[in-house]
Amino acid sequence: MKLRIEKVVYGGAGLAHPVEGEAAGRAAFVPYTLPGELVETSAAENKGGVLHAELVQIVEASSDRVKPKCAHFGECGGCHYQHANYKAQLEIKTEILQETLKRAGLAELPAIEVHAGEPWGYRNRIRLRVAKVDDVLRVGYLRRGSNDFLPIAMCPIAAPILWRAAEALLKLAETSNAARWMEKIAEVEFFTTQDESALQMSLFTQHRVTGFDAFCERLRELLPELVGAGISMLRAEGSRRTERPRAIAAWGAEGLSYAAAGEKYWVSRGGFFQVNRFLVDELVRIVAAGRRGTLAWDLYAGVGLFSRALKTSFDEVVAVEAAADDLAKTFKGDGRRAVAATTAEFLRGAVVQRERPELVVMDPPRAGVGAEVCALLGRVATKEIVYVSCDPVTLARDLKALVDFGYRINELHMVDMFPQTFHQETVVVLGRP
Ligand SMILES: C[S@@+](CC[C@H](N)C(=O)[O-])C[C@H]1O[C@@H](n2cnc3c(N)ncnc32)[C@H](O)[C@@H]1O
Numbered sequence: 001m002k003l004r005i006e007k008v009v010y011g012g013a014g015l016a017h018p019v020e021g022e023a024a025g026r027a028a029f030v031p032y033t034l035p036g037e038l039v040e041t042s043a044a045e046n047k048g049g050v051l052h053a054e055l056v057q058i059v060e061a062s063s064d065r066v067k068p069k070c071a072h073f074g075e076c077g078g079c080h081y082q083h084a085n086y087k088a089q090l091e092i093k094t095e096i097l098q099e100t101l102k103r104a105g106l107a108e109l110p111a112i113e114v115h116a117g118e119p120w121g122y123r124n125r126i127r128l129r130v131a132k133v134d135d136v137l138r139v140g141y142l143r144r145g146s147n148d149f150l151p152i153a154m155c156p157i158a159a160p161i162l163w164r165a166a167e168a169l170l171k172l173a174e175t176s177n178a179a180r181w182m183e184k185i186a187e188v189e190f191f192t193t194q195d196e197s198a199l200q201m202s203l204f205t206q207h208r209v210t211g212f213d214a215f216c217e218r219l220r221e222l223l224p225e226l227v228g229a230g231i232s233m234l235r236a237e238g239s240r241r242t243e244r245p246r247a248i249a250a251w252g253a254e255g256l257s258y259a260a261a262g263e264k265y266w267v268s269r270g271g272f273f274q275v276n277r278f279l280v281d282e283l284v285r286i287v288a289a290g291r292r293g294t295l296a297w298d299l300y301a302g303v304g305l306f307s308r309a310l311k312t313s314f315d316e317v318v319a320v321e322a323a324a325d326d327l328a329k330t331f332k333g334d335g336r337r338a339v340a341a342t343t344a345e346f347l348r349g350a351v352v353q354r355e356r357p358e359l360v361v362m363d364p365p366r367a368g369v370g371a372e373v374c375a376l377l378g379r380v381a382t383k384e385i386v387y388v389s390c391d392p393v394t395l396a397r398d399l400k401a402l403v404d405f406g407y408r409i410n411e412l413h414m415v416d417m418f419p420q421t422f423h424q425e426t427v428v429v430l431g432r433p
Helices: 086-103 160-174 180-184 212-222 280-288 305-311 325-330 343-352 370-380 392-404
Strands: 002-004 014-016 028-030 038-041 045-047 050-052 055-060 112-115 125-133 136-142 149-151 185-192 199-205 226-233 246-252 255-260 263-268 293-299 314-321 336-340 359-362 384-389 408-415 425-431
Touching (some): 028 038, 086 112, 125 160, 160 180, 160 212, 180 185, 199 255, 212 226, 226 255, 263 305, 263 325, 280 408, 293 305, 293 343, 305 359, 325 336, 392 425
Parallel strands (some): 028 050, 112 408, 199 226, 314 336
Antiparallel strands (some): 045 050, 125 136, 136 149, 384 425
16 A cells, blocks of 8 residues: 555554545554655554554655664564654654644644753663573563564663663573573563662562572672662562562662752652653753742652752642652651642542642643542642643643633643653643633
């Protein structure tokens, strides 16, 4: 099938409408294509009324097309845009954001400000599968669109130390006296600081482990930045995703002290921290700079990334987090309150108490904040909301609800926390007219 690509949609594929044959007029999606390109594709597969085709040949290439940097691009499920130059990636994401908001019924939007950093080597965390291929232990990701193991030899979006760590782990496993259980590791996660000076490792297995301390000491000889490691039982298939994996052994420090935005954050092993080591400071600046007052709420606070920055200019900051172990240890003292609760639980109470902050910051997971939280924020009627989102679709749904409750969109920022992938971070500033 020959197709002219009209635009790229959220998820990373190009969209086209075949002009002839049975498929004429239907929407067809083709990964790894760019706007304006004429491409030859495989026969399209019909999934739920939508056509999905694979790129076979580029007949007319976009001037934005570049050679992908990674040897695994196309096979690996992690990256979607390495075939586009970085400027084009930013344009695609900005257009997707604009269109998603408009489609949700949001009109008269302000111009989108774009914030970008280094497009390579930016990830401070990677999680790899571990498996034997031809009797050799390898690390890898999932093959695109499947659950199959794809062994990899590089990951250029990861901070260099993370890949060096993966190689050191495999090297240790190769030595004749390496721990037997090492061969049965299913997954490994590495997390590093902004400057790559310290590293944490989390291993996941379904088997018994002995001699973990000695193993980690030997790994540290190859990898001096390693400050701590843990090993947990991998969740059994079918168990609830919310269950935390059970720790079975640990060595060294329990977390990392991560320097960002002029502060130091304690991130325990496996805990959440923003993944782009080059853009955290910019994100904090967009959210907190120039805002001041008596009371601010930081909802979905994590380790308190925004709470700490807000504390420099607000008399009181309330940080609300469902998994608040790290936050409770570090966000305390005069004018700082860490609340271990879901955002909805906290807001229900605050509405009854008639609490009214001047600023609400909220940075929910991909699912967004949802209808109840929007309705409660409608009742709180705060002067300003800063909404940080990693999913434009749920963001658009929530923004429409907030606008219907009387808020107005004053600023839109696209912060490219995930270059080479279709993922995008948005910061929206809302106010009341
Ligand atoms: C995207 S992270 C943001 C963390 C933080 N703002 C930061 O930048 O580091 C979302 C956080 O929301 C927390 N969370 C998830 N569901 C929640 C809920 N219903 N109420 C409160 N916090 C929740 C998660 O534990 C996670 O720490």
